[in-house]
Amino acid sequence: MALDSPPAGPVLGIESSCDETAAAVLDGSGKVLAERLISQRREHAPYGGIVPEIAARAHLAYLPDLVREAIAEAGVRYDDLAAVAATAGPGLIGGLIVGSQVAKGIALTAGCRYLAINHLEAHALTPRLPGVGSAEFPYLLLLVSGGHSQWVAVEGVGNYQLLGQTIDDAAGEAFDKVGKLLGLPWPGGPALEQLATGGQPDRFRFPRPLAGRPGCDFSFSGLKTAVARAIAQFPEGPLPLADAADIAASFQRAMGDVLADRAGQAIALFARLHSEGRLLVASGGVAANMALRSALAAVAAGSGFSLFAPPARLCTDNAVMVAWAGIERLRLGMANGLNAPARPRWPLEEMAG
Ligand code: KG4
Ligand code: ZN
Numbered sequence: 206m207a208l209d210s211p212p213a214g215p216v217l218g219i220e221s222s223c224d225e226t227a228a229a230v231l232d233g234s235g236k237v238l239a240e241r242l243i244s245q246r247r248e249h250a251p252y253g254g255i256v257p258e259i260a261a262r263a264h265l266a267y268l269p270d271l272v273r274e275a276i277a278e279a280g281v282r283y284d285d286l287a288a289v290a291a292t293a294g295p296g297l298i299g300g301l302i303v304g305s306q307v308a309k310g311i312a313l314t315a316g317c318r319y320l321a322i323n324h325l326e327a328h329a330l331t332p333r334l335p336g337v338g339s340a341e342f343p344y345l346l347l348l349v350s351g352g353h354s355q356w357v358a359v360e361g362v363g364n365y366q367l368l369g370q371t372i373d374d375a376a377g378e379a380f381d382k383v384g385k386l387l388g389l390p391w392p393g394g395p396a397l398e399q400l401a402t403g404g405q406p407d408r409f410r411f412p413r414p415l416a417g418r419p420g421c422d423f424s425f426s427g428l429k430t431a432v433a434r435a436i437a438q439f440p441e442g443p444l445p446l447a448d449a450a451d452i453a454a455s456f457q458r459a460m461g462d463v464l465a466d467r468a469g470q471a472i473a474l475f476a477r478l479h480s481e482g483r484l485l486v487a488s489g490g491v492a493a494n495m496a497l498r499s500a501l502a503a504v505a506a507g508s509g510f511s512l513f514a515p516p517a518r519l520c521t522d523n524a525v526m527v528a529w530a531g532i533e534r535l536r537l538g539m540a541n542g543l544n545a546p547a548r549p550r551w552p553l554e555e556m557a558g
Contacts, residue, residue: 218528222296261299290531404454
């Protein structure tokens with residue numbers, strides 16, 4: 206479905222693919238007019254992970270009010286909207302259905318466009334959001350979140366080449382599992398980063414899976430198992446804080462070394478495809494981690510690249526990035542019909558064409 210002209214009006218973005226319920230309104234240029242987000246941490250924390258049915262029900266309970274509040278704060282009317290953009294995949298099917306159906310309902314009654322947004326594309330395009338970054342195509346993307354760890358050559362909107370990915374756990378999953386082993390609140394990433402600040406990163410020598418190997422795939426499950434073994438050496442019961450901090454710091458150092466090693470390989474692969482590209486972008490929840498960012502920045506600098514990572518609140522899930530991906534698509538004349546499905550599985554490289 207093609208448009209004749211670029212959008213004049215604001216775009217409402219909706220995110221509900223995982224455990225954040227969010228709505229945002231951006232004007233046609235990408236300026237954020239209003240932003241609302243509720244994290245479902247409290248709902249899922251007792252289970253140590255996301256319970257899909259609880260997530261779907263919570264999205265349904267929170268989303269209508271969040272949308273109303275975002276529209277009111279933005280000072281726009283539904284009739285003013287150029288489009289409603291909702292994450293349509295990949296993610297948990299219940300949440301995807303809630304978000305995309307709400308979006309379609311609004312688009313239908315407001316008489317505006319509907320955009321089915323790929324969540325990974327939204328993370329990938331965040332570094333182009335005005336006021337945040339000015340990434341120009343092509344760039345190399347490290348997408349590290351709770352469900353994905355991949356290297357992607359971002360060549361244009363809808364144009365992505367997968368260079369490598371995890372062969373087992375995602376990076377965020379590794380943080381979350383190690384956090385659980387250390388008795389940290391879920392999700393483990395942010396708490397583990399904080400705990401690691403007081404620890405010695407060289408006390409435990411955890412493995413660096415796939416380091417030095419060709420290609421830029423990841424593997425994290427052996428690292429997690431090594432941490433579990435180290436913890437099992439201690440007497441039963443809660444770990445002393447200093448030991449927990451040393452384990453957290455040593456694990457984070459191993460993650461940093463792995464990302465740095467894989468970054469060197471990914472940069473070389475990317476440079477073969479795009480000799481003019483000089484930008485490495487890190488996005489997704491794990492990219493909020495400052496220690497990992499510095500490890501990546503050092504490798505990038507050594508290869509003549511610079512590292513850009515959005516501010517932490519735009520690395521983790523949010524609706525601003527969804528609305529922005531919608532604006533990028535609208536500008537190219539792209540939009541979806543109201544029959545566009547929610548897609549629990551939707552790899553980036555299946556977007557071309
Ligand atoms: O992108 P995101 O918010 O949701 C998904 O699309 O998965 O990523 C969530 C993941 C979780 O695994 C969380 O533990 C991790 O990102 N994370 C972090 C940090 N903040 C969030 N991992 C390491 N350090 C952090 N500061
Ligand atoms: Zn995400």
